[in-house]
Amino acid sequence: PWRSKFAGDFCEGKVAGQKVLALKPTTFMNESGRSVGQAARFYKIPPGRVLVLHDELDLGAGKIKVKRGGGHAGHNGVRSIQAHIGADFRRLRLGIGHPGDKDRVSGHVLSDFSKSDNTWLDPLLDAVADNFVKLAGGDDAGFLNDVALAVNAKKE
Secondary structure, eight states: OOOEEETTTEEEETTEEEEEEEEEEOOOOHHHHHHHHHHHHHHOOOOOGGGEEEEETTOOOOEEEEESSSSOOOOOOHHHHHHHOSSEEEEEEEOOOOOOSGGHHHHHHOOOGGGGHHHHHHHHHHHHHHHHHHTTTTOHHHHHHHHHHHHHHHHO
């Protein structure tokens, strides 16, 4: 069950027999590193064992990529996490597409998804959840392949 801890909603579970911790910061996005940092320090989790799922403007809607380390690319949540635990964490970048005009970025990233977005969002999130065991186990290529196959199968 989820509970409030580390300035976020937190739960523990197992994936393929391995203990995993899930944390959804309840801070403002640009303070999410405070939440992640608290949990990582408490459980003594090195940055290389942290996986962050975040939205990505620079990927088309429904596209995903897995990355380790690197810059924040202007993402304030990633910037905050880097400030608290360093940059050597893994990321599942979930593409939301760019609205086209930089003046519309803030509204785009802070608004809820539209109903029409559910045509790509629901199959993507289902596939991510169904194949998460590979991602958690470090098989990034297998995870990406299986998610792509699952999403494409639902399109047909």
